[in-house]
Amino acid sequence: MQSSNHRLRDMEQHHPLLSAGADVETGSLAAGVMVGGPHVGHTAGNRTLWFIQDSCGMVCATMTWFLVLYAEFVVNFVMLLPAKNFWYSLLNGATFNSLAVLALASHLRTMLTDPGAVPKGNATKEYMESLQLKPGEVIYKCPKCCSIKPERAHHCSICKRCIRKMDHHCPWVNNCVGEKNQRFFVLFTVINFFKSINTTNLYIFCLNGKWPCSEFSPGVSVLLLIFLCLEAILFLTFTAVMFGTQIHSICNDETEIERLKNEKPTWERRMRWDGMKAVFGGSPSLLWCNPFTGLRLRRLMLLTHGRRGGSEFSV
Numbered sequence: 329m330q331s332s333n334h335r336l337r338d339m340e341q342h343h344p345l346l347s348a349g350a351d352v353e354t355g356s357l358a359a360g361v362m363v364g365g366p367h368v369g370h371t372a373g374n375r376t377l378w379f380i381q382d383s384c385g386m387v388c389a390t391m392t393w394f395l396v397l398y399a400e401f402v403v404n405f406v407m408l409l410p411a412k413n414f415w416y417s418l419l420n421g422a423t424f425n426s427l428a429v430l431a432l433a434s435h436l437r438t439m440l441t442d443p444g445a446v447p448k449g450n451a452t453k454e455y456m457e458s459l460q461l462k463p464g465e466v467i468y469k470c471p472k473c474c475s476i477k478p479e480r481a482h483h484c485s486i487c488k489r490c491i492r493k494m495d496h497h498c499p500w501v502n503n504c505v506g507e508k509n510q511r512f513f514v515l516f517t518v519i520n521f522f523k524s525i526n527t528t529n530l531y532i533f534c535l536n537g538k539w540p541c542s543e544f545s546p547g548v549s550v551l552l553l554i555f556l557c558l559e560a561i562l563f564l565t566f567t568a569v570m571f572g573t574q575i576h577s578i579c580n581d582e583t584e585i586e587r588l589k590n591e592k593p594t595w596e597r598r599m600r601w602d603g604m605k606a607v608f609g610g611s612p613s614l615l616w617c618n619p620f621t622g623l624r625l626r627r628l629m630l631l632t633h634g635r636r637g638g639s640e641f642s643v
Contacts (some may be wrong), residue, residue, distance in 0.1 A: 378442040378503070382486050385502030389439060392500050393432065395559055396520075399527060400428050402556045406549055407530050420530065427523040434516035434619040435501060443506030444492035446475045479595060482585050495574070495583040510574070511608050515619050517571040524564035531557050578603045 403424050408417040451469045455476070461467070468477035470490050477483075482494040484504050493507040505513045531553065544552070577583055579600040582593070598606060608616045615621050 377440050378445075379440060380487055380502050382499075382502060385486070385499045388499040389435070389502040392435060395563070396428055396432060396435075399523075399556060399559060400425070402552045403527060403530060406544060406552055407534060420526075424523065424526055424530075427519055427526065430617075430619060431516060431519045431523055434512050434519055437512040437619050437623070438498075438501040438505070438509050438516055439503050441503075441509035441512060443487075443494070443504040443510075444481075444508045445487070445506075446470075446473075446478060446481055446490040446492065448489060449474045451476050480583070480586070493583055494585055495577060496585065505574075510578070511616075512619055514571065514574045514578075514607070515617065517567040517574065520563050521567040521571060524560045524567065527556065527560040528564065531560065578607050 404421060408421045408424075411417045451474050459467075468479075468481075469475070470477045470481075470483050472483050472485075473489055475490055477490050478492055481490045481492045483490045484494060484497050486497050487504050491504045491506040493510075495505040495510060497504045498513070501513065501516070503509065534553065573584065577587070581595075581597040581603050585591075586593075605611065609621070
């Protein structure tokens with residue numbers, strides 16, 4: 329039987345597969361929370377919100393918020409408030425603003441939720457000995473973040489971590505889409521899809537002459553509406569494509585990376601409905617559409633006192 333040193337050296341050279349029993353959760357916390365500091369997985373005291381310090385991602389996420397808030401401004405102040413029909417403005421305003429709030433909340437949960445990061449730097453001699461590996465049992469080690477790599481985990485060069493069931497890294501949410509935040513990303517796409525349809529309907533209603541002149545000049549109003557129409561078409565196309573690919577991945581129990589790499593499944597695939605329940609949690613209910621599910625405000629307030637560490641820090 330090989331010593332721990334030999335087992336560690338072998339996995340550095342060959343990077344074999346992690347056995348099913350060796351997938352550990354040491355150092356990981358609930359969704360949206362991670363262990364701070366450069367040695368993730370070995371310190372349990374520093375708890376911080378997950379946030380990726382990537383300049384491109386932060387710019388894209390800011391642009392996403394700007395576009396959503398721009399649509400809020402145009403719909404409310406150009407389309408709805410000038411309308412003479414009170415109930416028309418009230419009902420459409422309540423619908424549109426509710427969708428906007430849910431979309432922004434889903435975006436925040438996707439961006440600030442740990443997507444399933446593997447504890448960094450846990451491939452140590454001590455930890456190897458604690459696994460009590462059997463003779464011939466092999467595991468993966470990621471040479472980039474020096475962590476024991478679970479099955480179906482992939483290393484993200486932007487997050488600088490191995491992510492469980494990593495689907496892809498999305499700059500528009502400045503985060504990876506993985507095991508723990510995929511449901512929020514799906515919510516973000518589907519809510520924005522319906523919000524774009526609602527915006528398009530309001531725009532068509534305006535073109536049919538049912539909409540009175542706003543307090544802005546005709547030239548400014550037309551310009552604002554043209555940009556809003558372009559934004560609605562852009563969001564409608566993007567969210568429809570992303571929602572379709574995400575549902576396809578969930579129902580086939582295959583991430584986008586696994587599909588692109590044409591990886592042969594070494595795991596037992598879930599049936600379509602079981603995959604949906606695994607991602608969204610439990611049997612179908614209204615909680616599936618709630619981006620605030622599992623959010624604990626008290627813990628969120630406590631996390632604001634976390635310290636900076638690595639490529640992620642507390643906000």
